[in-house]
Amino acid sequence: MTTVAERQPGTRFSAAARVRGWLRNTWGKPRFLVLITWAYILWSIVPVLIAVQFSFNATRSRTVWDSFSTRWYWGDSVDSVWHDPTLRHALVQTFKLAGADVLIAVPIGVMLALGLARWRGRGSGASNFIMLFPLVTPEIVMGVSLLLVFTELFTFIHTGTTAQILGHVTFSISFVVVIVRGRLFSIGRQYEEAAADLGASPFVALTRVLLPLLTPAIVASAAVVFAISADDFVISQWLSKGGETDTVPIRIYSATRAAPLPSVNAIATIMLVSTLLIVSAGFLAWRMLTSGERRTGRSAEDFGSAFNLS
Amino acid sequence: MARGEIELSKLRKEFADVTAVDGIDLHVPGGEFFSLLGPSGCGKTTTLRMIAGFEQPTSGQILLDGSDVAYTPPHHRNVNTVFQNYALFPHLNVFDNIAFGLRRAKRPKKEIRERVGQALELVQLSGYERRKSSQLSGGQQQRVALARALVLNPAVLLLDEPLGALDAKLRKVLQIELKALQQEIGITFLYVTHDQEEALTMSDRLAVMNGGHVEQVGAPQDVYEDPETLFVADFLGVSNLMDAHVVSSGPSACKVAVDGYELETRGTDLDLRGAARIVIRPERVGLEEHGAPSGPNRIPGMVERLVYVGSAVQVIVRAATGESLQALVQNTGQGIPWEQGTPVQVHLPSDAVRVLPAEKRAGESE
Numbered sequence: 001m002t003t004v005a006e007r008q009p010g011t012r013f014s015a016a017a018r019v020r021g022w023l024r025n026t027w028g029k030p031r032f033l034v035l036i037t038w039a040y041i042l043w044s045i046v047p048v049l050i051a052v053q054f055s056f057n058a059t060r061s062r063t064v065w066d067s068f069s070t071r072w073y074w075g076d077s078v079d080s081v082w083h084d085p086t087l088r089h090a091l092v093q094t095f096k097l098a099g100a101d102v103l104i105a106v107p108i109g110v111m112l113a114l115g116l117a118r119w120r121g122r123g124s125g126a127s128n129f130i131m132l133f134p135l136v137t138p139e140i141v142m143g144v145s146l147l148l149v150f151t152e153l154f155t156f157i158h159t160g161t162t163a164q165i166l167g168h169v170t171f172s173i174s175f176v177v178v179i180v181r182g183r184l185f186s187i188g189r190q191y192e193e194a195a196a197d198l199g200a201s202p203f204v205a206l207t208r209v210l211l212p213l214l215t216p217a218i219v220a221s222a223a224v225v226f227a228i229s230a231d232d233f234v235i236s237q238w239l240s241k242g243g244e245t246d247t248v249p250i251r252i253y254s255a256t257r258a259a260p261l262p263s264v265n266a267i268a269t270i271m272l273v274s275t276l277l278i279v280s281a282g283f284l285a286w287r288m289l290t291s292g293e294r295r296t297g298r299s300a301e302d303f304g305s306a307f308n309l310s
Numbered sequence: 311m312a313r314g315e316i317e318l319s320k321l322r323k324e325f326a327d328v329t330a331v332d333g334i335d336l337h338v339p340g341g342e343f344f345s346l347l348g349p350s351g352c353g354k355t356t357t358l359r360m361i362a363g364f365e366q367p368t369s370g371q372i373l374l375d376g377s378d379v380a381y382t383p384p385h386h387r388n389v390n391t392v393f394q395n396y397a398l399f400p401h402l403n404v405f406d407n408i409a410f411g412l413r414r415a416k417r418p419k420k421e422i423r424e425r426v427g428q429a430l431e432l433v434q435l436s437g438y439e440r441r442k443s444s445q446l447s448g449g450q451q452q453r454v455a456l457a458r459a460l461v462l463n464p465a466v467l468l469l470d471e472p473l474g475a476l477d478a479k480l481r482k483v484l485q486i487e488l489k490a491l492q493q494e495i496g497i498t499f500l501y502v503t504h505d506q507e508e509a510l511t512m513s514d515r516l517a518v519m520n521g522g523h524v525e526q527v528g529a530p531q532d533v534y535e536d537p538e539t540l541f542v543a544d545f546l547g548v549s550n551l552m553d554a555h556v557v558s559s560g561p562s563a564c565k566v567a568v569d570g571y572e573l574e575t576r577g578t579d580l581d582l583r584g585a586a587r588i589v590i591r592p593e594r595v596g597l598e599e600h601g602a603p604s605g606p607n608r609i610p611g612m613v614e615r616l617v618y619v620g621s622a623v624q625v626i627v628r629a630a631t632g633e634s635l636q637a638l639v640q641n642t643g644q645g646i647p648w649e650q651g652t653p654v655q656v657h658l659p660s661d662a663v664r665v666l667p668a669e670k671r672a673g674e675s676e
Contacts, residue, residue, distance in 0.1 A: 194397035196384040198411035212401045
């Protein structure tokens with residue numbers, strides 16, 4: 001009502017009333033919500049951008065800006081990411097774990113999702129629920145229990161890379177299952193039935209129809225698994241045997257507690273950029289693969305929903 | 311020509327808490343266009359899905375050309391399905407969709423190309439091979455689904471409300487095309503629909519289903535003109551139903567009393583006594599001017615409402631018996647001599663009135 005009154009010439013309103021009217025904007029965009037959204041984006045992104053900026057600082061300071069340099073990436077012959085063996089190993093270890101995690105967790109997760117989605121009857125509800133456990137279990141609890149398992153029960157697996165991969169796979173599978181199962185439900189049974197109707201055995205229907213239709217979800221879940229594995233600190237730390245099995249997050253954590261150099265910012269930036277690249281590649285692949293479906297425009301939402309779980 | 315004969319015997323399907331199909335028997339000779347007609351939830355789609363093999367019957371037999379296929383998995387049955395939403399594979403183009411079945415049957419490449427070409431010609435979509443299904447209109451998708459099923463030369467084609475998603479005009483066109491196609495290739499079409507007009511215009515014979523049972527089987531005329539149950543009379547088109555009391559019944563004619571007015575009706579083979587219902591189609595109800603010479607089967611009434619529907623005018627008349635009757639008067643351009651409140655005389659021709667046993671309504675006790 002205010003906005004209508006406002007348009008009448010000759011009426012004067014206080015500044016506060018005018019701001020209120022502008023915010024309310026009854027028939028247009030909800031400006032108040034837009035403001036909140038932008039405030040949040042700024043709040044969350046500015047610290048990251050500052051950290052990235054100081055990775056390019058020419059001096060050893062992480063707080064006082066001097067000039068642009070790539071010294072902390074490769075220029076410094078002792079302390080750059082490239083020349084400091086601990087940082088380099090951490091980077092290699094992180095990508096190794098994330099890659100192995102994707103290669104192991106995605107196939108297992110897809111199979112589990114297929115089984116769970118098509119399993120009707122006793123026990124299916126409970127199993128579906130149990131699948132969500134790793135998503136809600138505090139990571140610290142899972143890390144401790146896995147450490148106990150590897151030090152007391154399966155003592156042939158020592159802490160280190162193998163244990164770390166097993167730990168990452170354990171919590172990654174749930175993400176794959178949830179993403180792939182969501183896609184399975186939205187696909188429905190009709191394509192499988194059509195394939196069977198046209199003479200395809202269940203196995204052929206799976207390989208020729210279901211898997212191609214699931215590809216977007218599989219790609220998306222691979223990107224998610226990579227991102228959460230590279231990001232993981234707690235489980236990597238519990239199952240690390242130190243030295244070369246420390247990952248980037250562990251390195252960053254211990255470095256910041258000692259005397260941090262901008263090389264820490266540099267390695268964090270490398271992680272940020274590579275994770276962003278992987279996730280964007282996953283998103284683009286999802287967009288491309290689902291472009292034939294008339295649900296375009298929802299792809300971002302679908303893909304995004306995969307992340308909301310974490 | 312006997313290929314494609316379907317025989318269902320005591321076919322039953324129970325889901326966790328409902329009986330979807332309650333022991334139906336049906337015989338469809340090869341080469342017939344047969345429809346299963348009924349409201350949603352009547353079991354028609356479940357019946358079709360059992361014939362296709364997507365559901366396993368709880369009990370009963372499905373004979374396809376004499377052999378029981380009730381426990382044969384769908385990919386080993388010589389039937390193909392056109393799905394309600396077509397279920398065209400979105401990751402394949404038109405050619406690969408149609409070739410899907412032929413490739414599973416491991417036909418040589420050259421034969422696949424020829425047969426897909428022929429199938430596309432049959433549905434008038436030659437030249438669309440490279441399109442994706444998302445680039446096709448609803449009607450075109452429907453044709454691709456049809457070609458994909460027909461290219462395998464099935465003995466029986468199952469169609470699950472294939473025109474349901476299309477607009478009214480296109481539906482009319484495709485109804486005629488489908489019927490012509492069926493006559494051209496001569497295989498059995500089993501057509502599931504809830505649209506009574508669709509079933510009447512296309513079928514050689516049809517079965518009206520309700521609550522998991524078959525209510526009546528027959529040619530469209532028989533089912534429309536001679537409904538055997540109140541449900542059929544009511545479901546197929548608009549019917550006027552009136553409570554009546556049977557005075558005498560016989561195979562050539564019956565006499566009933568409706569609230570003091572005695573009416574002569576068509577004969578019935580059923581032995582009817584006491585309370586019954588009479589049925590008459592709106593297009594058979596005659597309206598005469600008030601004061602016209604009285605005669606048999608005439609009841610006075612008053613025009614309650616006129617509804618203009620274009621090709622005709624629906625006249626709702628409150629009869630002296632208290633019932634409201636619908637009469638359909640063809641629009642001849644002359645206008646209607648009545649308006650709301652005009653007293654008229656309703657003529658119910660004896661050959662248009664049928665007596666049916668009064669069914670207990672659901673919930674009424676014995």
